[in-house]
Amino acid sequence: MLYDITRTVSASSAVWPGDAPYQTQLGWSLAAGQAVNLVTITTTPHVGTHADAYYHYEIAGAHPATMPLDAYLGRVRVVTVSKRDGALTPTDIPVALDGAERVLIHSHVSDLPDSTFAPEFPYLSVELIAWLASLGIRLIGLDSPSVDAFDSQELPCHHALARHGLVNLENVYLRDVPDGDYELIALPLKLDAACASPVRAVLRSLNER
Numbered sequence: 001m002l003y004d005i006t007r008t009v010s011a012s013s014a015v016w017p018g019d020a021p022y023q024t025q026l027g028w029s030l031a032a033g034q035a036v037n038l039v040t041i042t043t044t045p046h047v048g049t050h051a052d053a054y055y056h057y058e059i060a061g062a063h064p065a066t067m068p069l070d071a072y073l074g075r076v077r078v079v080t081v082s083k084r085d086g087a088l089t090p091t092d093i094p095v096a097l098d099g100a101e102r103v104l105i106h107s108h109v110s111d112l113p114d115s116t117f118a119p120e121f122p123y124l125s126v127e128l129i130a131w132l133a134s135l136g137i138r139l140i141g142l143d144s145p146s147v148d149a150f151d152s153q154e155l156p157c158h159h160a161l162a163r164h165g166l167v168n169l170e171n172v173y174l175r176d177v178p179d180g181d182y183e184l185i186a187l188p189l190k191l192d193a194a195c196a197s198p199v200r201a202v203l204r205s206l207n208e209r
């Protein structure tokens with residue numbers, strides 16, 4: 001069984017307020033008699049399901065091309081949380097995470113359509129990140145649009161991820177995915193200079209490996 005846990009990227013995809021939406025422009029056109037269709041895209045790289053690069057919040061941070069690729073590929077545990085808004089702490093995680101290498105946190109946000117920017121969403125806490133790092137976890141994915149609070153300027157959770165050597169995914173789409181263990185495949189594009197990369201994120205049942 002393969003679960004596509006990626007938000008569709010379109011002109012109506014929700015983006016962070018003020019960020020650049022996904023737009024397409026047809027340059028060469030088959031309908032106009034040219035040999036091919038050639039579409040130029042402009043977009044924030046934080047559109048849809050994506051991996052933040054450390055450069056997003058650290059001056060000398062890595063771009064997507066040099067983020068640690070192995071963190072985005074391998075065993076992952078999907079857990080559902082009931083908190084709808086605010087910071088998640090270890091007590092909000094309803095299952096043991098022993099032996100987990102990655103964790104995807106499923107909240108009410110996965111029930112929202114691609115075009116809706118979540119009016120409220122759960123995010124991480126420095127305490128939760130430190131605890132997950134102590135368990136050996138490499139990646140934390142959220143269906144929320146940020147690992148920090150909407151109005152945060154200090155971005156303590158983003159910085160804590162970099163400090164602990166963790167990577168994150170945002171806007172993961174987990175509706176209809178049962179909690180449990182899977183193989184995650186969510187590789188960032190090999191983009192230089194950018195601050196994030198869209199990913200095509202999938203979960204594969206472990207018994208199909």
Ligand SMILES: [Zn+2]
Nearest residue numbers: 046052170196
């Ligand atoms: Zn982001």
